[in-house]
Amino acid sequence: MALVAARGTLLRAGVRLGTEAAACGRNGTRRSASHRVLVEPDAAAGIATIKFKNPPVNSLTLEFLTELIICLEKLENDKTFRGVILTSNSPGIFSAGLDLREMCGKNPAHYAEYWRAVQELWLKLYVSNMILVAAINGASPAGGCLMSLSCDYRVLADNPRYKVGLNETLLGIVAPFWFRDTLVNTIGHRASERALQLGLLFPPAEALQVGMVDQVVPEDQVHSTALSVITQWLAIPDHARQLTKSMMRKATTDNLIKQREADIQNFVSFISRDSIQKSLQMYIEKLKQKKS
């Protein structure tokens, strides 16, 4: 069902399914037919590396979200792969989070389609049967941070510019309840309350201290560390690990699933407000001015 909806979006976006599907092939060579998601499969190891490639900042546009969702679904259904590393093809930026332009100046139907895709990506990541490790090789605010929080383990490159956190309040918007729940499940209630209200973006040492990430390593060791973590996790029998993961996380995803349509309606009416549109436009303007 979700795959069908996502494919509908891709077709509307003009992406050819035949070539996109090839991006998740498993014969050990890099397939890059998908525009925005590179997959490097290592079938012998049972591991695939997904590299985000949506310049300039890997923001989660509808097309990028859709390609990611389809890619994850294909890997999930291919029993060859038991572990996935998520990383950026452009070191320096892991992901700038939700694409601000998808949430600005569009119509309610677009906002609804966009939000459904954001929900879908989170659902795919949070209760994936695969072992997911985020190799965070760049800045990762808001939706970018959510992707890594949805993994099983996070390795962050030790660079003070690579901040992670849910900074929504700084944009004048509110992290939805399932972003909050994902954070609370990771760092606990009190730390989340402070981080969410203040929109904190944590540099590596603080991110490690508060538990937003599991390890901070030199930049050139992020991928190798992620690989060695995944190798350790692969030693655990899948059925036992998967049932345990489900036991820990399913209540959180069920909570969204049971009110998914209401959550979409909330998002559409919230994001359509004039005051919210103005805040987002001002934020985009601020990003532009930072450059000049």
Ligand SMILES: CCCCCCCC/C=C\C/C=C/C(=O)SCCNC(=O)CCNC(=O)[C@H](O)C(C)(C)COP(=O)(O)OP(=O)(O)OC[C@H]1O[C@@H](n2cnc3c(N)ncnc32)[C@H](O)[C@@H]1OP(=O)(O)O
């Ligand atoms: C009552 C309850 C109701 C509930 C309703 C729920 C509503 C909640 C809604 C949404 C949740 C939102 C989640 C999000 O993820 S919002 C996005 C948050 N992201 C950010 O704040 C990141 C902003 N970007 C940056 O900080 C920086 O760009 C950077 C650190 C990622 C990279 O810095 P740098 O390398 O210096 O690049 P530039 O800043 O120069 O940017 C280049 C280029 O990219 C554009 N850009 C940056 N971020 C985004 C983005 N998120 N979306 C779209 N475009 C982005 C930037 O504007 C520049 O563009 P250009 O000027 O045209 O070149």
